Amino acid sequence: MTAPRIGVLTLQGDFEAHAAALARIGVEAVGVRTPERLEGVDGLVIPGGESSALLKLMAPLEFLPALAAYHAEGGAIFGTCAGVILLAARVTDGVDDDGSQTSLGLLDVDVARNGYGRQRESFATRLEVPAIGSDPLDAIFIRAPRITRVGDGVDVLARHDGEPVLVRSGRLLGATFHPELTGDGRLVRYFVDAVVAPRTTEPEVPCPRV
Amino acid sequence: MTTTNGTETGSLRIKTGFAEMLKGGVIMDVTTAAEAEVAENAGAVAVMALERVPSDIRRDGGVARMADVAKVKEIQRAVKIPVMAKARIGHFAEAQVLEALAVDFIDESEVLTPADEHYHIDKWGFDVPFVCGCRDLGEALRRIGEGAALLRTKGEAGSGNIVEAVRHLRSVSTAIRRLTQLGREELMTEAKNLGAPYDLVCWVAEHGKLPVPNFAAGGVATPADASLLRQLGAEAVFVGSGIFKANKPEAMARAIVQATTHFDDFERLAALSENLGDAMPGLDIATMPEDQKLQTRGW
Numbered sequence: 020m021t022a023p024r025i026g027v028l029t030l031q032g033d034f035e036a037h038a039a040a041l042a043r044i045g046v047e048a049v050g051v052r053t054p055e056r057l058e059g060v061d062g063l064v065i066p067g068g069e070s071s072a073l074l075k076l077m078a079p080l081e082f083l084p085a086l087a088a089y090h091a092e093g094g095a096i097f098g099t100c101a102g103v104i105l106l107a108a109r110v111t112d113g114v115d116d117d118g119s120q121t122s123l124g125l126l127d128v129d130v131a132r133n134g135y136g137r138q139r140e141s142f143a144t145r146l147e148v149p150a151i152g153s154d155p156l157d158a159i160f161i162r163a164p165r166i167t168r169v170g171d172g173v174d175v176l177a178r179h180d181g182e183p184v185l186v187r188s189g190r191l192l193g194a195t196f197h198p199e200l201t202g203d204g205r206l207v208r209y210f211v212d213a214v215v216a217p218r219t220t221e222p223e224v225p226c227p228r229v
Numbered sequence: 230m231t232t233t234n235g236t237e238t239g240s241l242r243i244k245t246g247f248a249e250m251l252k253g254g255v256i257m258d259v260t261t262a263a264e265a266e267v268a269e270n271a272g273a274v275a276v277m278a279l280e281r282v283p284s285d286i287r288r289d290g291g292v293a294r295m296a297d298v299a300k301v302k303e304i305q306r307a308v309k310i311p312v313m314a315k316a317r318i319g320h321f322a323e324a325q326v327l328e329a330l331a332v333d334f335i336d337e338s339e340v341l342t343p344a345d346e347h348y349h350i351d352k353w354g355f356d357v358p359f360v361c362g363c364r365d366l367g368e369a370l371r372r373i374g375e376g377a378a379l380l381r382t383k384g385e386a387g388s389g390n391i392v393e394a395v396r397h398l399r400s401v402s403t404a405i406r407r408l409t410q411l412g413r414e415e416l417m418t419e420a421k422n423l424g425a426p427y428d429l430v431c432w433v434a435e436h437g438k439l440p441v442p443n444f445a446a447g448g449v450a451t452p453a454d455a456s457l458l459r460q461l462g463a464e465a466v467f468v469g470s471g472i473f474k475a476n477k478p479e480a481m482a483r484a485i486v487q488a489t490t491h492f493d494d495f496e497r498l499a500a501l502s503e504n505l506g507d508a509m510p511g512l513d514i515a516t517m518p519e520d521q522k523l524q525t526r527g528w
Binding site for chain 1: 236237238239249251253254257270272273274308309310311331332356357358360399417486488
């Protein structure tokens with residue numbers, strides 16, 4: 020079985036930390052800075068960063084429709100922090116005049132930007148994440164968003180103070196915290212093995228060469 | 230750093246983690262809510278709230294202090310992106326005020342008039358992260374030793390001239406490369422020569438990079454300037470006077486944001502650099518009297 024090809028969106032944000040976290044579990048990621056680079060990618064990480072800056076960098080490249088098409092064609096996406104804001108159905112406390120913010124709308128959750136406050140309120144804690152094992156997961160929240168609504172068909176994989184912080188819906192994984200900033204690679208491994216990999220099992224049936 | 234109920238705040242990893250989020254981005258100096266909105270609309274990852282941009286500070290002379298609290302609050306209300314602010318070198322009370330205002334990052338900056346000629350702020354005592362300027366590796370490691378979570382080149386602020394930022398960036402990277410070549414027994418002498426903490430010298434020798442992110446600042450005036458600094462290893466770019474002293478601030482802001490991301494895509498860079506109007510007027514550093522250089526403030 021061929022290993023899935025993992026891409027990291029390298030427009031802005033902590034994409035190097037994500038690439039390093041993937042490298043620690045033996046996955047060499049490709050950088051995706053233009054939509055053409057999505058070709059052949061099975062799983063894409065949208066890193067933490069400034070979501071409004073990411074939108075401004077995506078617009079001239081028409082990245083949002085490209086990501087929607089990528090997902091529709093079977094691609095998996097892991098959004099962390101700014102990434103989950105971009106995946107959300109609806110964003111509150113955003114940069115637009117009416118308080119909203121453009122998003123992909125792929126993941127049926129509502130997200131409030133900077134839900135815990137400013138950097139002074141950033142924190143680290145340990146989360147129970149049964150999907151990846153019984154040991155708590157070290158999690159860093161940085162000017163983190165808050166998931167304020169979870170739609171039907173979205174599984175909550177972890178909560179902090181009763182609120183969802185890690186969600187999954189099919190080939191989409193969203194974390195409001197930063198698994199890439201700690202040494203614990205289990206959640207990154209979960210994305211590669213459990214969220215992305217099912218897609219790569221399909222073409223395993225040998226195809227006759229034309 | 231406080232740890233209550235198993236929750237950690239204000240630790241170095243939370244501070245440097247935030248700096249990681251700014252990578253590949255542009256932090257813009259702003260002096261009003263309207264300018265902050267221009268920056269946010271252009272795609273800045275953060276703004277730096279200031280009373281005056283560095284070129285005006287340079288022109289006006291006198292004592293340059295932390296921005297008025299009302300100014301900082303006005304800018305915080307105007308945008309959703311992070312808001313940074315500058316404190317004078319060694320002026321820990323200004324930093325305490327800025328922390329009370331919940332600014333997202335404090336720049337202990339040579340652009341303001343130093344408050345202490347011997348000591349920088351003990352940055353470990355704060356939950357809010359600090360960024361500091363440096364001209365060489367020794368200065369960078371001294372600031373990290375004091376608790377800075379992010380370094381930037383000093384460059385020559387308000388000059389519109391990139392030459393000093395290039396000098397400082399090259400100086401740091403050359404010194405880092407040199408450290409990686411030295412034997413273990415040479416590192417203590419090197420630490421003495423650099424005036425830097427020994428454990429940080431050892432860390433850099435082993436890893437070949439700084440233990441915190443490394444950005445560039447001072448003299449950025451065009452998209453090509455941003456590309457140059459990124460290609461020389463800066464992970465993000467601060468732009469001071471370069472935006473709002475340009476002929477077309479909105480266009481310049483947008484172009485520098487795009488150029489910082491696509492720094493090595495030269496066709497895109499060429500397209501971005503077209504029709505931007507005049508960049509800010511620049512100053513020749515070679516003929517600038519020493520006492521007018523902002524970069525010599527701090528040690």
